[in-house]
Amino acid sequence: MSTTHEVTNQVPPLVGHDVAEDPALLEALRREGAGWAEPELHEVGRLAGSEQAQEWGRVVNENEPVLRTHDRYGNRIDEVEFHPYWHSLMDVAVEHGLHGAPWADSTPGAHVARAAKLFVWGQVEAGHTCPISMTYAVIPTLRANPELAAQYEPLLTAKTYDFGLRVPTSKQGLIAGMSMTEKQGGSDVRANTTRATPAGDGTYRLVGHKWFTSAPMSDIFATLAQAPGGLTCFLLPRVLPDGTRNRMHIQRLKDKLGNRSNASAELEYDEAVGWRLGEEGEGVKVILRMVNNTRLDCLLGSAAGMRFGAVQAIRHARHRSAFGSVLVEKPLMRNVLADLVVESEAATVVAMRLAGATDRGEEILRRIGLAVSKYWVCKRAPVHAAEALECFGGNGYIEDSGMPRLYREAPLQSIWEGSGNVAALDALRAMARQPETVEAFFTEVERASGADARLDDAIEGLRKELSNLEDMEFRARRVVESMAMVLQGSLLVQHGAPSVADAFCASRFAGDWGVALGTLPSGVDTKAIIERALV
Template identity: 50%
Template sequence: MQAMFATHDVHNQPPPPGPFDLWADDAGLREAVAREGADAFSARIATYGALAGGELLRLADDAHRDRPRLRTHDAYGRRLDRVDFNAAYHAVMDAAISHGVAGLSWAQPQPGAQVARAALSYLHYQAEPGSSCPLTMTHAAVPVLRQAPALREWADKASALAYDGRDVPMADKRGVTLGMGMTEKQGGSDVRANTTRATPLGADGEYALVGHKWFFSAPMSDAFLVLAQAPGGLSCFLLPRWRPDGSRNALRLMRLKDKLGDWSNASSEVEFDGAWAHRIGDEGRGVATILQMVMLTRLDCMLGSAGLMRMALRQALHHARHRSAFGKRLIEQPLMRSVLADLALESEAATALSLRVAGAVDRAPRDPQEAALARIATAIGKYWICKRAPGFVNEAQECLGGIGYIEETLLPRLYRQAPLNSIWEGCGNIQCLDVLRALAREPDTGAALRAEWQAAAGIDAHFDAAWQAGLVMLDAGCSEAGARGFVERLALLLQGAALLRARHPLARDWCAARLGDARAATYGSLPTGIDVDAALARVTTPA
């Protein structure tokens, strides 16, 4: 009987990938954490790297397979407006918040804390990116909430390393999560076209909101930062699920979005029917009030895309080290080695720049030049790194061949996730326009770019030629129509500077591949002389 099934002997297939130690196998991350001043947190980050690459990666399977479900009413007709999740999602959120992915920056405010939290976010995104949405918004909302003394308890509980997924009033919780509602049907990125109205109530800072949001992120959150038109203009508000008196707030979840990816996380449409909200900042200053949150969420878009690249590269290398074709393992095939090495160069540069920007954000309160760099490099890096992620993940899929297109592998999930960060928190055109606006209105941002490039000069000829051309380009300025090419060049120069200043072992090879005359548009088209062995040695996977 056994002979009948001899053809089912499985060979020349890799073992299942993982578990991974996402900290131990990422030299670029470890080096960047130390370089950017967060070495004191390395033990905490290491613990989370092992957890994320093992248990959280396993939980993510269930969180994605069993998607969130909207419950508008209970069996007796009472409004619930609740989103139900698989238990795995709550387990992931609990692990993330208790380890500081959302609140470490604020719970332990010391030099390096922003970098450490950024590293935790980068690690978490590799395991379960959907939950990164509420984690990111909870983290980024804290400095906005702190602008309103009446909302201090909200800020404190958003900073707490405690997760409570129950749908109950804030007063009954040790920790809370925050969502966001800015996008409306008619406006999209043009939030000044919002039509949601905020009418003042009797108490100072309290309003009733009537309107809608076309994209309401993380609707299971305890409260949301929203924009609405007050008598004095577009303003920022905190809108909780429960009113201060303990009654349900008048927000109505209309439907959940059927998204391309990000399946473990819910996004919705919502209507406000006299919903209670508390104003943050002055009337008419809504965009200015919420800008600090947007800068932090854009940083997390960079970190998320960089993390996604790293996980996709791990999957590709694991397959190539165990799969043979035409008499050799894939990892021994020269063209495959060139593709994988090129992906490694891209991944290392994405990680280096993302952590460099996190370091600038960390030092911004104490260093005006770092604050200026954080202001502009966040938009530049968000544009470029998030644009590179979809093509990167697709190339990693191709390294696996047909099995990379099969749902049982991780690659389809990564591929669906890859476009999100280039759309979320302002699509590519918005980032490019923001860069042009910053350079025109805030001269210190241009000075910060020049200083960053100057600090890397004299190490590599390709970079030196590119940054001299970059200075000419920066002085000449740019029209809106040419903004994408302009920002791409700024991003490449920032990545090159980050690698060279770090004395990164792949810095010169990266400069030859991305800044030299032989640069090409597709991965695997490396110029001659690139040390492929050195690039591949930077990425290890379990045997």
Template identity: 60%
Template sequence: MTTHEVTNQVPPLTGHDTADYAVFEETLRREGATSALDELHDVGRQAGSAHAIALGDRAEAHPPVLHTHDRYGHRIDQVAYDPSYHELMEISTGFGLHGTPWASDDPHAHLVRAAKLSAWGPVDAGHQCPISMTYAAVPALRVDPALAEQFEPGLTAAGYDSSFRAPSEKQFITAGMSMTEKQGGSDVRANTTRAQEQADGTYLITGHKWFTSAPMSDLLLVLAQAPGGLTCLVVPRVLPDGTANGIRLQRLKDKLGNHSNASGEVEYVDAVGWRLGDEGRGVPTIIAMVNMTRLDCTIGSASSMRAGVLQATHHAVHRRVFGRPLVDQPLMRNVLADLAVEAEGATTAALWLAALTDRAEAGDEHATMLRRVSLAVSKYHVCKRSPIHAAEALECLGGNGYVEDSRMPRLYREAPLMSVWEGSGNVAALDTLRAAAKQPESLAVFFEELDEARGSDRRYDAFVDELGSAFTDLDTMEPESFQYRARRVVGDMAIALQGSLLLRHGHPAVAEAFAASRLGRDRGDVFGTLPTGIDLAPIIERSTPKGTGEKQEVVA
């Protein structure tokens, strides 16, 4: 008798097109960007290939290593990456996922980039940190036209160069961010790093940063205390004369996830930098970068949700229990559909924000105001939902999902990062209410956007009415009470925004499920509690991968 006959195991999820997702095509068609569909599917096919998946596995399994000194004792402050990381960076920059939209004359460049980033996202989250930082650095650099002219071409060129040389000597460069200090965290005004102006107009920077994203980047945007207050500076890793700048890598962080990315502590010892913007205007200057990375946090969380749904539906289609496919079991269908609805709402909002960015960058003031509040609420809500979504998607695979080679544990470890990065949940929620208080017109524009869907669903109308009443109440509250309710109000704003978008542009079955559960509050406290009477078939169909079956590569 054979004791090791393998049956009822699910084939690897490879050989599929990750861009084969209805929300992508529906959004691009609605925005008039269908010319990008072929390019998007090229990204999706590569992302779903066994080769790309193996690259992500290798980069995850072989995290970067810090070398502070060479064999002779000279300080070098270098990070060694696995070759898979560099290949991933080459592919991503070749796709234009970094700064290329800023140099494009395509009116939909940011939307197209967001869709491609979302399709590529499940391959590996770590290398996307410098990709995102490089994308986000460009609008901050534009505060100083001379610095933008000097560095923007390298940040927007479609290519990758990991060599340790001066930015002026390289065709392709990357950027990172260095804000956080051990005593301050999100309170960057408590920073103690100092910047002193020199006779030639440069600044010497001295201090210790507790967390620096992508420290091996060619440029770092650094916050430091200058005589005129907290100031943003552009600090190169290598000076124009080819010598190393005074940037000392103290250690790399041992993180929960994001293992392929080198996040580290950095000490600045008379590091040379150029002032970006006026002294004392560091926060307003760097917020242009933060807003773009917050957009990528929203895109990343939505992409993570969709990746979890793809794994869960793929498993359920191929796994049989009690004599029939798992996907046909009623309760599992409810869980899968609920997960898919969450992912569609998040993805729809993320792509809408990217399209809004295109309009804002073209000079549309209405879009700029609408993005201000909508980005903050979406960053808060979508990123907070991602971890519990990942946990439920993992559970759909049962014990198999808890095993590392399913890749679901990696998805689970990555999920909390987007909520922590660029402002935790509290920071994002309070930022929303702060914007509403300082710029009431931005809140008015937000509610005008919600009004576009009025009359399409009674549950939506009631939900928006209740939300409006909450803001009326907040106007009369003490500041402490105002903060106390921030998460509830901002979360409802995000739900209302997703509901508005789905009711106007989404698939009818998805919109109905969202309205009944999220807007009508007919839902339990876990996934899989959609009310009865909803057509689940099209919801699950839209989130089931097609064309799988490519042979898996063996990861060394």
């Protein structure tokens, strides 16, 4: 072969490493009471870093799900076919309890352990974590009907992935989906028009069209419909107890920007059979039990993407030479890389803190913390992905690098479970309806009082901001952004690496930070920060 085709100055693939070797994650795991899970976390991490798992992730995104509405004879079947590697990914996730398992585990820190494993395994492939997240989140909603919970919860927490259309109670394990939004309402679920009519035997018959149904191949679904007493939450199985298929017809799969390995569908209920969860008219309250848990996974998914992007960018910069030296030695590149790590660790520390709040039953803090952090962290993910991709130059724009897939996935978490404005307004709603959330928030962030003057000033400024009620809705994004960064800053000052905490406070609070990532002020310890993401 001609020497013009000699390959030089290209970065070797990152395989055969432990994705769980992440200082911020491991420190949070121990701090939040789940240090006992570290051996399994490393087991998941080594698998996540393997060439095999990375191939699974690549292939399922290049071989998307296919909808089969009818069989060869014209019978309605409504089945979604997946590449076998999709099931390999699901097998690992369920086997390691990334789904509903923590609800059946009384070990202190079970939800933190699950969050850490999801954070690590989600870096392999994001699409399949959607049904995994739904299965985790559905259980508090399912408990609104104790009889159904007793029937289904053991199967939703079982560590066996059992794919296929069968009677749910005949299977070894179940996966759950969610079907809320309709084309005329979107996030305004009270505008839903799907109707639920009592059948006289304790069940309802649902008629309507759902615009987005997550994971339509799941075994059971939580859904909303208008019952005689108002908007109500229901549980619908795909296969009824008598073995017949419920009349839930998949109209088409969505052609999405990213998350392409996962099927999202339009679903039609044609006299579908459903069981009520909670009382008639309490549908929003009941489904929010599920939403509040999937919002935690939005945080974890965004944080996982940031960690992946930071690690990949730093690896590229350490092996790629330009203008006389490797990129990582260039001062401006070091600024960019360090800022990527700072943003990543700030996302990790707040996501794990809120997972810990789940374990400890800190519902008031969790309520406000999730609302503000879901808004901000998920907003930062696309910005972070774009900057990490750019560190590769043209190589990052090529599919083989894996960075385009990261970039396409990044906006989803900000849209899922309430896009930016919905999340910001939800934070204001929480503070208005539950004033104790404000007290809980400041109790939390003031644990770091006196440790960093820049953070202290930011906390004081936030108090003043919240005391001004004029045009609060107009200012909602600014207010919620400030709350999220103050929470992140407090956690980093208390628990983070000094170099990371200093860089965060110097940039986010001291006014010495530009608009783009990579505008950290002079004097921050970029070397120490970058070393935290070396693999």
